Amino acid sequence: MNIKSKFWKLSIVTLAGVLLAALSCGHPTGSGGCTGAAGTHLCACLSGSTCNDGLTCAIDKNVCVTVTSGAAGTNGAAGTATSGEAGTNGAAGTATTGEAGTNGAAGTNGSAGTNGAAGTNGDAGTSGGGGSNLIINGDFSNGMTDWAIPNGTPTNPGVTGGQFCLTLATNNNVILGWGDTSTSAVVNTGTNYTLSYQAKTTSALSMFEVHLGQVVSPYNVDYNDNTDAPGTGLTTFTHNFTVNTSDSQAGLAFVMTATTGTPTVCIDNVSLRAN
Numbered sequence: 001m002n003i004k005s006k007f008w009k010l011s012i013v014t015l016a017g018v019l020l021a022a023l024s025c026g027h028p029t030g031s032g033g034c035t036g037a038a039g040t041h042l043c044a045c046l047s048g049s050t051c052n053d054g055l056t057c058a059i060d061k062n063v064c065v066t067v068t069s070g071a072a073g074t075n076g077a078a079g080t081a082t083s084g085e086a087g088t089n090g091a092a093g094t095a096t097t098g099e100a101g102t103n104g105a106a107g108t109n110g111s112a113g114t115n116g117a118a119g120t121n122g123d124a125g126t127s128g129g130g131g132s133n134l135i136i137n138g139d140f141s142n143g144m145t146d147w148a149i150p151n152g153t154p155t156n157p158g159v160t161g162g163q164f165c166l167t168l169a170t171n172n173n174v175i176l177g178w179g180d181t182s183t184s185a186v187v188n189t190g191t192n193y194t195l196s197y198q199a200k201t202t203s204a205l206s207m208f209e210v211h212l213g214q215v216v217s218p219y220n221v222d223y224n225d226n227t228d229a230p231g232t233g234l235t236t237f238t239h240n241f242t243v244n245t246s247d248s249q250a251g252l253a254f255v256m257t258a259t260t261g262t263p264t265v266c267i268d269n270v271s272l273r274a275n
Contacts, residue, residue: 131274134185138270179251215251
């Protein structure tokens with residue numbers, strides 16, 4: 001029997017004991033001993049079921065009695081409860097380790113990049129004095145503006161790669177000139193000037209001169225040099241000088257001749273500056 005069933009059985013037994021005690025204690029065995037009117041102690045009940053205050057009608061005897069409580073019945077022994085046996089632990093599961101994965105194949109190295117082409121050297125800068133360049137368009141950035149060929153018949157004259165080039169015919173004297181009545185330079189006595197330019201030729205020249213002089217009659221020469229000898233590479237030539245007479249309309253000319261062959265001559269970065 002479980003604990004709950006035993007508890008209810010014990011409660012019913014106890015209640016029954018209390019009721020029996022209540023009914024038996026002070027209960028007379030008959031109607032004798034009445035000393036008063038009906039409804040009083042040990043006298044007949046009123047109307048067959050009631051009594052005066054404080055009394056109870058013992059219906060089976062039709063007598064009013066005083067009811068006292070009997071001693072409470074004893075509690076039954078508490079039931080014992082047994083616990084179920086503990087279950088046994090299941091066997092521990094086994095765990096296996098997965099096989100190690102294989103390493104992927106190594107990637108191949110990319111091909112080495114190729115080196116870019118070497119850059120070309122820029123043209124040499126012009127040297128000169130601290131003043132501004134008196135030769136307008138001396139670098140031929142505006143083509144042949146302010147330049148002309150007043151003498152000779154060269155072939156293919158024009159600006160190529162930023163340089164003015166022309167091809168000489170054999171024994172043909174050619175003049176490449178800068179300046180005219182509308183464009184010229186002013187040079188003064190007592191002032192030092194620096195003339196600078198770059199030149200090259202594909203073969204030897206029999207004559208190469210640079211002149212600074214008037215662009216109008218009587219075309220006097222202010223400065224002249226015939227010592228420069230251009231080679232196959234672009235070379236910078238520089239001259240420092242003073243003029244004997246001031247010239248308000250000075251121009252510049254390159255004079256060149258080839259007695260053999262047909263060399264191509266190139267000029268660039270021409271400048272005339274006052275120091």
